[in-house]
Amino acid sequence: MRLGALREAWQRLSARERTLAGLACGALVLVVLRYGALAPYLAYTTQLEERIERDVRRLAKMQRQRDRAPEVQQRMRTLQRQFAAAHAQLVPGETPTLAAAQLQERVQTLAARSGLTLVTTQVLRERPLGSLRKTAVQMTFRGDTPAVADFLARVEYEDWLLSVSRLDIGTPRRRRRRRRQAARPPLTITLEVEGIMQESAQGGAALQVAKRAQVAKGE
Numbered sequence: 001m002r003l004g005a006l007r008e009a010w011q012r013l014s015a016r017e018r019t020l021a022g023l024a025c026g027a028l029v030l031v032v033l034r035y036g037a038l039a040p041y042l043a044y045t046t047q048l049e050e051r052i053e054r055d056v057r058r059l060a061k062m063q064r065q066r067d068r069a070p071e072v073q074q075r076m077r078t079l080q081r082q083f084a085a086a087h088a089q090l091v092p093g094e095t096p097t098l099a100a101a102q103l104q105e106r107v108q109t110l111a112a113r114s115g116l117t118l119v120t121t122q123v124l125r126e127r128p129l130g131s132l133r134k135t136a137v138q139m140t141f142r143g144d145t146p147a148v149a150d151f152l153a154r155v156e157y158e159d160w161l162l163s164v165s166r167l168d169i170g171t172p173r174r175r176r177r178r179r180r181q182a183a184r185p186p187l188t189i190t191l192e193v194e195g196i197m198q199e200s201a202q203g204g205a206a207l208q209v210a211k212r213a214q215v216a217k218g219e
Contacts (some may be wrong), residue, residue, distance in 0.1 A: 089134055089161035091195040096126045099135045099197040107139055107193050114151035114196060116143035119188070129196060136165065136194035142186050154191055166192040 041127055068075040091106075093099030100123040127134045141151070148169065155162050168190040 041105075086161075088200065089159065090198040091160065091162075092198050094199045096133065096135060096197065099199070100124075100126070100137060103135050103162075103193065103195055104137045104139070106162075107137060107155065110154040111139070111141050111151050112159065113142075114143070114145040114154060116141035116189070118149055124192065124194075126197070127194075133197050134194050135197050136192055138166075138190070138192045140188065140190040142188050144186055148187055148189050151189075160195060162193055162195045164191050165192075165194050 062132075091099045091103050094104045104121060104123060108121070111118060115135070119142055121140070122138045124136040124138055141148075143151075152164065155164055170188050
């Protein structure tokens with residue numbers, strides 16, 4: 001019934017009115033197609049293109065990382081060797097007491113190689129250095145000038161990473177009065193030598209954690 005009424009209404013329209021009505025219906029169909037079907041399709045294709053582009057960039061990044069893997073592994077091995085070399089230069093000892101004893105023995109050995117004679121020795125209290133700890137000893141030796149120079153060079157440049165924090169050099173008072181009689185009186189050298197402990201209550205744990213992290217990254 002409605003269809004018949006629409007047909008009668010359409011027949012009553014003039015040719016011009018029918019043309020306008022056809023144009024209006026066509027425009028309405030275009031609007032429905034544009035916003036009902038075409039717009040969602042365009043949005044979907046745009047989103048799909050963006051996703052594909054992201055995946056392509058991600059894949060390219062993964063390929064670059066894969067290509068750089070040998071270089072990264074080589075760098076990690078180099079860092080591990082450097083870390084091991086630096087760790088070996090620190091004062092060994094599982095406790096501050098053992099580390100101080102090791103340092104004391106080391107300094108005494110270097111002094112003996114240089115020709116110095118040990119007079120006194122004293123272990124100083126360890127001090128914090130960030131997450132590490134420093135151990136130190138104070139020692140007094142006696143010897144001639146070349147021996148003192150050789151000993152200081154050994155302390156600063158031998159295998160262990162040591163430093164001289166305090167240095168006093170002099171001659172005994174009883175020798176000064178006889179300076180004209182003695183050609184070259186022996187020197188008395190008192191110095192404090194300090195180094196970083198490999199293992200301590202705080203510093204050793206930090207070193208081990210760092211070492212394990214480096215090894216894990218290398219693997």
